[in-house]
Amino acid sequence: MSNPSLLILPGDGIGPEVMAEVRKIITWFGDNRGLQFDVSEDLVGGAAYDAHGAPLSDETMAKAQEADAVLLGAVGGPKYDDLDFSLKPERGLLRLRKEMDLFSNLRPAQCFDALADFSSLKKDIVAGLDIMIVRELTSGVYFGEPRGIFEEGNERVGINTQRYTESEIERAARSAFELAMRRGKKVCSMEKANVMESGILWREVVTRVHADYPEVELSHMYADNGAMQLVRAPKQFDVILTDNLFGDILSDCAAMLTGSLGMLPSASLGAPMSNGRPKALYEPVHGSAPDIAGEGKANPIACILSFAMALRYSFDNGAEADRLEAAIEKVLADGARTGDLLGEEGVTPLSTSEMGDTIVAALNDSL
Numbered sequence: 001m002s003n004p005s006l007l008i009l010p011g012d013g014i015g016p017e018v019m020a021e022v023r024k025i026i027t028w029f030g031d032n033r034g035l036q037f038d039v040s041e042d043l044v045g046g047a048a049y050d051a052h053g054a055p056l057s058d059e060t061m062a063k064a065q066e067a068d069a070v071l072l073g074a075v076g077g078p079k080y081d082d083l084d085f086s087l088k089p090e091r092g093l094l095r096l097r098k099e100m101d102l103f104s105n106l107r108p109a110q111c112f113d114a115l116a117d118f119s120s121l122k123k124d125i126v127a128g129l130d131i132m133i134v135r136e137l138t139s140g141v142y143f144g145e146p147r148g149i150f151e152e153g154n155e156r157v158g159i160n161t162q163r164y165t166e167s168e169i170e171r172a173a174r175s176a177f178e179l180a181m182r183r184g185k186k187v188c189s190m191e192k193a194n195v196m197e198s199g200i201l202w203r204e205v206v207t208r209v210h211a212d213y214p215e216v217e218l219s220h221m222y223a224d225n226g227a228m229q230l231v232r233a234p235k236q237f238d239v240i241l242t243d244n245l246f247g248d249i250l251s252d253c254a255a256m257l258t259g260s261l262g263m264l265p266s267a268s269l270g271a272p273m274s275n276g277r278p279k280a281l282y283e284p285v286h287g288s289a290p291d292i293a294g295e296g297k298a299n300p301i302a303c304i305l306s307f308a309m310a311l312r313y314s315f316d317n318g319a320e321a322d323r324l325e326a327a328i329e330k331v332l333a334d335g336a337r338t339g340d341l342l343g344e345e346g347v348t349p350l351s352t353s354e355m356g357d358t359i360v361a362a363l364n365d366s367l
Contacts, residue, residue, distance in 0.1 A: 027306055
């Protein structure tokens with residue numbers, strides 16, 4: 001049998017730097033754990049625009065459709081601010097999500113014990129936090145029609161349409177329930193059924209799907225209350241299920257509970273392919289960070305954790321994902337820090353490359 005395929009898209013800003021550290025991890029698993037991948041690399045975002053005049057070429061899109069998993073670094077930067085909207089680097093990422101039909105966005109918010117003091121909340125509120133937000137990713141207000149800016153009388157009006165079909169809600173709900181079965185068996189579905197018809201339909205469909213997962217405890221919460229509860233008592237949640245717009249907001253809120261965007265991975269999953277693996281795109285949450293690009297200051301952990309998610313969800317190897325996550329937890333407990341994680345005076349931060357090497361050393365210790 002051929003090795004599973006992994007398409008790497010480093011992208012812009014700090015993307016190439018953090019992806020270089022993921023390459024080290026991939027090599028380690030091949031050399032030490034017999035996990036071999038057929039790895040290819042291509043361009044996305046501003047890098048693709050510079051080379052091809054588009055933020056994602058048709059050829060790269062075709063490669064992504066065929067790959068067992070795609071790992072993306074980051075897109076965007078001030079160099080591209082004046083481009084037409086259709087050519088901005090972020091459109092490359094949106095095209096990947098849309099054409100691969102990656103409808104389920106998984107955003108974990110996990111607070112490593114060694115970093116509990118870095119959260120803006122009190123340590124006892126976040127210590128041991130481990131929640132997962134499942135955000136519907138390909139519908140809702142970001143894609144609904146009609147949309148645009150129109151003339152109406154003597155002024156312009158901006159229109160975006162919140163639109164969901166039953167089938168779109170159902171597949172996101174099943175993704176959340178399936179995930180909960182592998183975790184704490186609790187799902188909290190968040191919408192605004194009190195003021196939005198799409199929220200009413202969302203709640204009805206999620207409740208109906210829940211009947212197929214009787215072992216999972218289901219609760220419903222208005223999304224604004226959900227935002228408050230995330231900063232009041234976040235450990236009450238296990239899996240949070242929500243739509244595209246609210247998921248965008250709630251996942252960023254949850255992200256800061258952990259202390260640094262440099263620690264947060266994500267996965268975007270679609271329907272199973274012929275080999276049973278889901279269409280999948282993995283990426284760190286932190287963005288391209290152009291202010292530190294090329295300086296070796298970026299934290300590679302979020303991108304490395306994104307590869308851990310690929311091991312778990314695309315390659316059905318949760319044990320090796322656990323091994324990688326444990327190595328990261330160990331280096332943090334031992335005091336390894338990049339610049340974004342400094343809290344004590346006199347601590348010298350590790351460079352991006354040094355942090356990658358330190359994690360590889362911890363993996364060696366795990367053998």
